[in-house]
Amino acid sequence: MSAILSIKDLKKSYASGQIALNGVSLDIERGEILALLGPNGAGKTTLISTVCGIVNPTSGSVTVDGHDIKADYRAARSLIGLVPQEVALEPFEKVRNTVRLSRGLFGRPRNDALIERILRRLSLWDKRDSRINELSGGMKRRVLIAKALSHEPRVLFLDEPTAGVDVELRKDMWDIVRELKAEGVTIILTTHYIEEAEAIADRVGVIARGEILLVEDKASLMTRMGKKQIDLQLADPLDSVPEALAGYDLAIRDGHTLVYTYDARGPRTGLTRLLNDLAAAELRLKDVQTRQSSLEEIFVDLVREDAQ
Amino acid sequence: MNLTAISAIYRYEMARFFRTLLQSFLSPVISTSLYFVVFGAAIGSRIDQVEGVSYGAFIVPGLVMLSVITQAISNASFGIYFPKFIGTTYELLSAPVSFLEIVTGYVGAAATKSLFIGVVILATSTLFVDMSVAHPLAMVAFLLLTCLSFALMGFIIGIWAKNFEQLQLVPLLIVTPLIFLGGSFYSVSMLPPIWQTIALFNPVLYLISGFRWAFFGLADVPVGVSLMAIALFTGLCMAVIWWIFRTGWRLRV
Ligand SMILES: Nc1ncnc2c1ncn2[C@@H]1O[C@H](COP(=O)(O)OP(=O)(O)OP(=O)(O)O)[C@@H](O)[C@H]1O
Ligand SMILES: [Mg+2]
Numbered sequence: 001m002s003a004i005l006s007i008k009d010l011k012k013s014y015a016s017g018q019i020a021l022n023g024v025s026l027d028i029e030r031g032e033i034l035a036l037l038g039p040n041g042a043g044k045t046t047l048i049s050t051v052c053g054i055v056n057p058t059s060g061s062v063t064v065d066g067h068d069i070k071a072d073y074r075a076a077r078s079l080i081g082l083v084p085q086e087v088a089l090e091p092f093e094k095v096r097n098t099v100r101l102s103r104g105l106f107g108r109p110r111n112d113a114l115i116e117r118i119l120r121r122l123s124l125w126d127k128r129d130s131r132i133n134e135l136s137g138g139m140k141r142r143v144l145i146a147k148a149l150s151h152e153p154r155v156l157f158l159d160e161p162t163a164g165v166d167v168e169l170r171k172d173m174w175d176i177v178r179e180l181k182a183e184g185v186t187i188i189l190t191t192h193y194i195e196e197a198e199a200i201a202d203r204v205g206v207i208a209r210g211e212i213l214l215v216e217d218k219a220s221l222m223t224r225m226g227k228k229q230i231d232l233q234l235a236d237p238l239d240s241v242p243e244a245l246a247g248y249d250l251a252i253r254d255g256h257t258l259v260y261t262y263d264a265r266g267p268r269t270g271l272t273r274l275l276n277d278l279a280a281a282e283l284r285l286k287d288v289q290t291r292q293s294s295l296e297e298i299f300v301d302l303v304r305e306d307a308q
Numbered sequence: 309m310n311l312t313a314i315s316a317i318y319r320y321e322m323a324r325f326f327r328t329l330l331q332s333f334l335s336p337v338i339s340t341s342l343y344f345v346v347f348g349a350a351i352g353s354r355i356d357q358v359e360g361v362s363y364g365a366f367i368v369p370g371l372v373m374l375s376v377i378t379q380a381i382s383n384a385s386f387g388i389y390f391p392k393f394i395g396t397t398y399e400l401l402s403a404p405v406s407f408l409e410i411v412t413g414y415v416g417a418a419a420t421k422s423l424f425i426g427v428v429i430l431a432t433s434t435l436f437v438d439m440s441v442a443h444p445l446a447m448v449a450f451l452l453l454t455c456l457s458f459a460l461m462g463f464i465i466g467i468w469a470k471n472f473e474q475l476q477l478v479p480l481l482i483v484t485p486l487i488f489l490g491g492s493f494y495s496v497s498m499l500p501p502i503w504q505t506i507a508l509f510n511p512v513l514y515l516i517s518g519f520r521w522a523f524f525g526l527a528d529v530p531v532g533v534s535l536m537a538i539a540l541f542t543g544l545c546m547a548v549i550w551w552i553f554r555t556g557w558r559l560r561v
Contacts, residue, residue: 014561015561049398052398052401052402053402053560054398054401054560054561055560055561056560056561073404074310074404074406075404076404077402077403077404078404080402082399082402084395084398086395088394088395088396088398089394089396090390090391090394090396091394097320100316101316101320102399103316104312104313104315104316104317104319104320105313105316105317105405106313107310107312107313107404108312109312147399
């Protein structure tokens, strides 16, 4: 797979002096779903806005399918759809007209059948002739999505698409994202919901203070998450793992606790056998505790480490 | 050239105009009629003739210019300020369109609207006064150029303005006085000599003079100078807009 979006050493400092992006490099593969996680003010929106041409980068380069976003902006931008974080819509305009305008702006010929399909998919068809200011917040967000989809982008940016959206709609949004992926659309979304990243992303990126801290396959993250640990607190202190237990992934903590790491998702955890062997080795247990690292924990740890 | 985008912007902007068509049509008709009642009937009954033209007819070109200029500016400035204000410019900036296409769409729509109003006023005038147009082609050319150049200027104001007050500022403080002092309702030759000289620094004078020449064949300044002045003004506005889009001034952070 070749990268459809290639970001190289992108920097942005705003006129206020605020450094929002501090050398971001990121390759996004064709057809993948990348979830960008990061605390408020991390630079997610700035990153997206720069790629889309709304923010002038201070330095660095971005190419979309090989087209530079500056030198070859027409080719680059015509591939991109953007759903912004803030709802910005003309209040007195009708839903269908504003979606049509988006398609026209991107140089696409009028296609009412396509727009009907998009509006139906987003449950907006009944509202097609309503004015924007007659819609609920969640509906407005969907209008933004309809606008972005109206010109059939190959790369779609969703900046917190599910903020302020009810649970049912959020699930529905995930389905739409999956459908788009099936059509070959590359999707980059930002979110504060870790479960959202878990549910739909192929890869997860963590950004904080304008820097990418991690970009990793969700599958391998899940394996890391899938790893569970059990703390076996012993009645008597221990200096080393007994010979009889050498076959297990064991570590000693505080001289009193054996820490066993295992894959909770695997077919065999080895717990029963371990407990039997412990008994055989005549080690007495005082307490038992299990722990699991979640994506959220990984995320929070990363951001905290970075802050130090 | 992204022609689809130009026509999308143009039609979207015009749709707004057509939604309020009656209002767009009625207000110039009413205000023109008022001007004729006040200037034509009340003052005109005392002035009678200006350089061989009845006063009622004499003020028609100035009246048309006054409305066309103010309408072109307010339509174009509001047309781009409003999207900026509510944040929908994100879409313009992220679309594969050039500055020329954006300007053509927005300014074209604003110019069309003001042209429509100019025509309505002209038509209304014929109900009050007898008029003939000496140079119809030149009349159309002046009208079109005025619509275009002041729509361009309005576009610049709309991008420059940071709030609604600023949006009103330039038209109110600069443009309207210039129009009134530019000989809309009188010939500059009626002024004392010193004021005649000062008036020559008013760019709007050249416009109104040229436009009036197209109607009656009389002008305060040679018609060639008028044409050059408006061409220069149009070129200047275009240069400013080109610079705005190149740098993203007040649009792109
Ligand atoms: N137009 C602007 N002018 C000046 N500073 C800005 C501007 N936009 C954003 N910033 C600053 O840049 C930094 C990054 O902001 P950005 O909006 O990219 O964060 P974010 O990751 O999208 O946050 P959130 O999760 O809250 O949406 C912040 O410190 C913010 O204050
Ligand atoms: Mg953001």
